[in-house]
Structures are given as structure tokens and as C-alpha cells.
Amino acid sequence: MTTPTKIRRGKMVNAFNPEQLDHLDNSTRNAVERRTRLLGPAYRLFYDNPVQVSRGKGVLLYDKDGHEYLDAYNNVVSVGHAHPRVIDAVHRQMQTLCTHTRYIQDGILDYAEQLLGTFGGRLAENGHAMFTCTGSEANDLSLRIAKHYTGKQGIIITSEAYHGNSDLTAGFSPSLGDASPLGTWVRRVPAPDSYRITQENMGRWFADQVQAQIDDLKRRGEGLAAFIADSIFSSDGIYSRPTDLLKPVADVVHRAGGVLIADEVQSGFGRTGDALWGYQRHGVQPDIVSMGKPMGNGFPVAGIAVAPELVERFGSDMRYFNTFGGNSVAIAAAQATLNVIRDENLLENAERVGRFLRAGLNELAGKYEQIGDVRGAGLYIGVEMVRDRGTKETDASTAAALVNGLRKRRVLISATGFNANILKIRPPLVFSESDATRLLTELEAVFKSIS
Numbered sequence: 001m002t003t004p005t006k007i008r009r010g011k012m013v014n015a016f017n018p019e020q021l022d023h024l025d026n027s028t029r030n031a032v033e034r035r036t037r038l039l040g041p042a043y044r045l046f047y048d049n050p051v052q053v054s055r056g057k058g059v060l061l062y063d064k065d066g067h068e069y070l071d072a073y074n075n076v077v078s079v080g081h082a083h084p085r086v087i088d089a090v091h092r093q094m095q096t097l098c099t100h101t102r103y104i105q106d107g108i109l110d111y112a113e114q115l116l117g118t119f120g121g122r123l124a125e126n127g128h129a130m131f132t133c134t135g136s137e138a139n140d141l142s143l144r145i146a147k148h149y150t151g152k153q154g155i156i157i158t159s160e161a162y163h164g165n166s167d168l169t170a171g172f173s174p175s176l177g178d179a180s181p182l183g184t185w186v187r188r189v190p191a192p193d194s195y196r197i198t199q200e201n202m203g204r205w206f207a208d209q210v211q212a213q214i215d216d217l218k219r220r221g222e223g224l225a226a227f228i229a230d231s232i233f234s235s236d237g238i239y240s241r242p243t244d245l246l247k248p249v250a251d252v253v254h255r256a257g258g259v260l261i262a263d264e265v266q267s268g269f270g271r272t273g274d275a276l277w278g279y280q281r282h283g284v285q286p287d288i289v290s291m292g293k294p295m296g297n298g299f300p301v302a303g304i305a306v307a308p309e310l311v312e313r314f315g316s317d318m319r320y321f322n323t324f325g326g327n328s329v330a331i332a333a334a335q336a337t338l339n340v341i342r343d344e345n346l347l348e349n350a351e352r353v354g355r356f357l358r359a360g361l362n363e364l365a366g367k368y369e370q371i372g373d374v375r376g377a378g379l380y381i382g383v384e385m386v387r388d389r390g391t392k393e394t395d396a397s398t399a400a401a402l403v404n405g406l407r408k409r410r411v412l413i414s415a416t417g418f419n420a421n422i423l424k425i426r427p428p429l430v431f432s433e434s435d436a437t438r439l440l441t442e443l444e445a446v447f448k449s450i451s
Contacts (some may be wrong), residue, residue: 001368001432003093003198005397006027007213009030013342016032016045016046016047016048018032018036018041018045019049019347021033021184022050023048023278023318024047025342026050026170027199028049028050028298031052032050033046033402041086045160046412046414047148047219047403047407048149048405048407049184049203049404049407049408051063051069051237051407052064052312053069053394053410054361055081055082056081056430057073057080057081057082058080058430059071059072059080059081059427059428059430059432059435060081060083061412062082066155067129067410068410068413068422068426069410069412070388070410070411070412070435070438070439070442071409071412071413071427071428072412072413072425072426072427072431072435072439073412073413073414073424073425073426073427074166074378074412074426074427074428075266075271075293075294075426075427075428076218076293076297076298077227077297077298077338077428078269078270078271078297078341078346078428078429079251079297079337079340079341079344079346079429079430080292080297080428080429080430081298081339081428082116082439083297083336083337084339085114085320085340086296086297086298086299086333086336086337088297088336089333089335089336090299090329090332090333090336091175092332093107093331093332094328094329095327096328097328098327098328098329098444099327099328100124100321100323100324100327101131101321101322101325101327102321102324103149105328106332107324107328107331107335108131108189108328108331110175110267111331111334111335112129112230112337114335114355115305115334115338116305117128118130118277119277119284119289120280120285121303121410122285122307123285123286123289123305123306123307126307126368127305127306127307127308128305128306128308128311128324129303129304129305129306130303130306130311130320131301131302131303131306131322131325131326131327131331132302132303132304132322132325132415133291133300133301133322133324133325133330133360134292134300134302135164135265135290135291135293135294135302135385136163136164136165136166136169136249137164137166137302137322137325138260138265138291138292138302138303138304139163139164139166139169139228139263139265139290140164140166140168140169140260140307141227141290141304141320142228142263142288142290142304143155143168143169143172143225143228144168144314145259145306145310145311146225146226146258146259146261146287146288147225147226148313148314148315148317148318149309149310149314150223150224150225150226150252150257150258150259151223151258152217152220152222152225152257152258153185153211153223154185154187154214154217154222154223154225154226155172155183155185155187155209155223155226155227155228156186156187156188156213156214156217156224156227156253156258157172157173157174157185157186157187157188157189157227157228157229158187158188158190158192158229158233158236158442159173159174159189159190159191159192159235159236160235160236160237160302160374160417160418161173161174161175161188161228161229161230161235162175162176162190162230162315163230163232163263166228169394172185172186172187173207173236174188181215185217185225185409187213187216187217187350189206189209189210189213190209190382191210191236191237191239192206192233192236192239192417193237193371194239194240194241194242194375195237195373195375195384195392197393198414199241199242201245201340202244202245203242203244203245203246203248203249204248206249207248207249207251207423208365210227210252210253211252214226214253214256214258218256223245224253224257224258224261225254225258225289226253226258226259226261226262226288227249227257227258227259227260227261228261228262228263229261229262229263229377230244230264230265230266230267230278231246231263231264231267231278231279231281231282232271232278232376232377232380232425233267233268234266234380234414234416235417236417236418237384237417237418237422238376238380238381238382238416238424239375239382240272240281240375240376240377240380241375241377243281243282243283244282244283245282246279246281246282246283247282247284248262250284250285250286251353252427254449259287259288259310260284260288261286261287261288261289261352261357262277262278262279262286262289263286263290264278264279264290264291265278265290265291265292265293265302265386266293267279267295267380267412267427268289268291268294268340268384269291269295269337269341269381269429270341270346270347270350270378270429271294271350271378271379271429272350272378272380272401273347273348273350273351273352273354273355273377273378273379274300274351274377274378275347276341276347277289278327278377279304281377286431287306287310288304288305288306288307288310289304289305289306289308289430290302290303291303291304291305294337295334295337295363296330296333296334296337297336297337298335299329299330299333299334300324300330301325301326301330301331301334302325302392303325303326303331311354317427319335327362328371339442341429344430346429346430349429349430349431350379350431351378351434352377352428352433353431353432353436354376354377354378354379354381356433356436357379357381357425357436357440358374358376359438360400360436360437361381361383361440361443362374362386364440364443364444364447367447368440368447368451369389369445370385370386370387370395370398370447371383371384371386372384372385372386372389372392374388376425379425379426379427379429379431380418380425381423381424381425381426382416382423382424382425383422383423383425384417384421384422385398385399385402385421385422386421394417394419394421395421396415396419396420396421398421398450399415399420399422400415400420400424401422401450402423402446402447402450403415403423403448405446405449406446407438409441409442409445409446411438411439411442413425413426413439414426425439
């Protein structure tokens with residue numbers, strides 16, 4: 001079994017180039033220039049021709065002129081833009097009370113109890129919930145706890161992982177780019193590239209990669225604090241199968257005294273269709289689960305679920321307090337979002353519509369040789385563009401043409417992967433078969449236009 005050779009990292013294929021403004025209309029160019037002046041160069045825009053948005057509803061976004069866009073990318077609003085039940089819950093709670101977690105409040109306790117119950121195993125039986133504002137904070141807190149529990153510093157990640165943008169989490173998020181330094185205590189393992197690596201015994205291969213890095217950390221005196229992974233390997237290229245990868249890894253991590261952290265910021269809350277949590281597809285029980293983006297349907301709420309023994313000494317040795325994490329309004333948004341996922345059967349919808357969409361993409365693959373692979377689970381789908389199916393050479397230029405061609409037709413997706421050649425389709429969970437049909441129709445039209 002061989003590891004794929006990687007080439008130089010490409011640019012984000014859907015990223016706007018601030019040095020090329022001539023193709024924009026006057027209104028957009030003025031807005032971009034004003035934005036750059038006021039917000040600075042670190043903020044990036046999507047697409048060759050950036051999208052101005054004024055409002056959203058369900059799976060649709062609208063610009064100031066009322067033009068409609070199909071949003072097939074945004075998992076932050078997991079149950080759809082401006083969902084009335086979430087809006088109502090936030091509005092009513094804001095009218096009543098918004099304060100922090102140092103007071104006894106039923107809302108946070110009710111939500112924590114329901115949330116913990118979804119994990120099963122020891123997290124459901126006696127785990128604890130701790131709340132933050134963002135997924136970056138959740139992963140930051142997870143690693144603080146893991147380091148304190150183990151007394152070690154080493155962190156093992158996959159090769160193109162993204163886990164946040166705090167100082168700590170950026171230090172183990174290589175997808176931020178080569179200019180963003182990784183911590184000296186960070187070790188990377190190859191992504192489980194199911195398109196290029198034989199899937200047979202991949203779980204054993206993956207565990208062996210992790211074990212090699214554990215040995216290196218031990219040899220250099222760091223030791224292992226944690227292995228952390230997004231179970232659908234989003235930034236690595238969206239690898240949804242095989243689903244026997246994490247159990248062998250958990251075994252070697254625990255044998256080394258380390259902590260297994262499931263980063264569910266992107267793959268959780270029903271995204272993968274066949275389980276509420278992505279790690280559940282792999283049949284493992286993490287020590288810590290981190291959550292973020294889709295938790296409050298756009299309201300900034302995030303958190304972790306943690307096994308009690310990990311946080312016991314952390315909680316006695318130091319306090320944890322987050323002024324806005326778990327505030328009354330944030331919990332109201334989170335509770336409403338969880339209720340909608342349950343009441344509107346969005347887990348089942350993600351599985352059904354995702355299957356329909358993948359089938360349509362595979363039909364397109366029969367027509368267009370640039371599609372090398374279609375993969376994913378539920379409503380998280382990757383479509384890999386290649387120059388040649390035999391060599392599997394990556395094709396970022398076609399991915400760029402497709403992403404920006406769809407934008408011109410008012411359908412929004414993104415791209416991912418080391419070489420930015422994988423279409424990233426990740427719509428709200430309320431995406432319907434008719435929405436999927438629209439996406440497929442427009443994608444084929446773009447293929448025809450660039451062939």
C-alpha cells in the first residue's frame with residue numbers, strides 16, 4: 001500500500017483575487033475597495049466575481065437586487081437560512097434574559113442533557129458538556145484538557161486538517177497554508193485517500209501511520225496528548241469511506257495514554273445522513289467530541305462533550321469560564337436547532353437527498369472524464385477533478401472553472417483538498433431533491449460550456 005505523492009499546494013480555486021478588479025462592475029468594485037480599506041487584507045472573498053448577499057431563506061440567498069442563489073455550500077445554517085423556529089426561540093429568549101453560565105438556568109441543563117444523550121456510551125451515561133462560542137474555541141478547550149490530563153504536548157492530525165484559527169488550533173491546522181506555522185509538538189499523518197490508496201486494510205495502515213508519529217513524539221520527549229480528526233476528513237478531500245479507520249487508531253492512541261478527540265464541527269449534527277455524529281459511522285467512542293458551526297444555525301454557539309475522568313483534575317486545578325459561551329440566547333438557538341433536526345427528520349433527509357445527489361453526480365461522471373471520483377456521506381459530497389483517470393493527476397483549473405461557472409449561474413459551492421481540485425458540496429440539511437436536480441442541471445451546463 002503506497003501513500004500518494006503530493007504536489008505543491010494550489011491556491012483556493014474559488015478565492016477572489018484582489019489584484020484583479022477590472023472585470024467587476026462599478027458597484028462591486030467600489031464595494032471591494034471599501035471592504036479592503038476598512039477590513040484589511042486578511043479577510044478573503046469567494047469566487048472570481050464575489051457575491052453580495054442581503055438576505056436568505058431556506059436554501060436560498062438573495063442579493064440586493066433580488067437575484068436568487070442556490071446555497072449548496074453553507075453548513076453554518078444547518079437547518080436553513082432564517083429558520084422561523086430558531087428565529088422565534090432567539091427572539092423570545094433575548095426579550096427575556098441573556099446572561100452567562102454562573103447562574104443556575106434550566107435551559108442550559110435541559111439542552112446539555114438532551115445533547116449528551118445523543119452520543120451514546122459513556123458520554124451519554126456520565127459525560128459533561130462545556131460550551132464555547134466557536135468551533136475554534138471548542139477545539140482549543142479540548143486540547144487544553146487533553147494536555148492537562150496526559151501531561152504531554154504532542155498532537156497528531158491528518159495532513160491537511162483544519163481545526164480552528166486560535167493561536168493553539170492554527171498551530172495544528174495545516175490547511176491554513178504553508179505560511180501558517182505548525183507547532184513543534186504537532187505530527188501529521190497522510191490523509192486516508194480512498195481514491196488513491198487501496199481500501200483493503202486501510203484501518204490498519206492508518207493506525208500504523210499514527211503509531212509511527214507516536215513513537216517519534218516519545219523519542220523526542222514530547223509524548224502524546226491527543227489524536228484529533230474530523231471523521232469525514234473535510235479539508236483533506238472528503239473521505240467518507242471506509243468506515244473502519246478510527247477504531248484501530250483509537251486503540252493505538254489509548255495504548256499510548258493519549259486522548260481521542262472527534263472534531264464534529266463539520267461532520268456532526270446529521271451532516272453525514274446515516275448517523276447524527278460522523279464518528280459514529282466508525283463505531284468508536286471518543287474521549288472528547290467538539291462541536292461548532294451548525295450548532296446554533298448561525299448563532300455563535302459551540303462546545304464539547306467530555307468524559308468525566310478527563311476533566312476532573314482540569315476542573316479542580318483551574319476554572320473554566322466563557323462570558324458568552326452557553327449564554328441564555330445561544331442555548332435557545334442550539335435547542336431550537338436540535339429540535340428542528342429531530343422534528344423535520346433532517347437526518348433522514350440528508351441521507352436520502354445525498355444518495356440522490358451522488359447518483360446524479362455519478363451519471364455526470366459517465367459523461368465527463370474530468371470527474372475522477374464521487375464520494376461522501378449524506379449531504380457532504382466531494383467530486384474530484386483529474387486531468388487523466390489513469391494517472392489520477394489532479395486538475396485544479398477545471399475545479400476552478402466549475403466553481404466559478406456555477407456561481408455565474410447562481411449556484412454556490414466551494415472546493416477543498418491539498419491541490420484544491422475537489423468540489424465541495426455541503427448544503428443546508430433542508431436541501432431537497434428538486435434543489436439537487438437544479439444543482440446537477442447547472443453543473444452539467446457548466447461542463448458543456450468548458451468542454
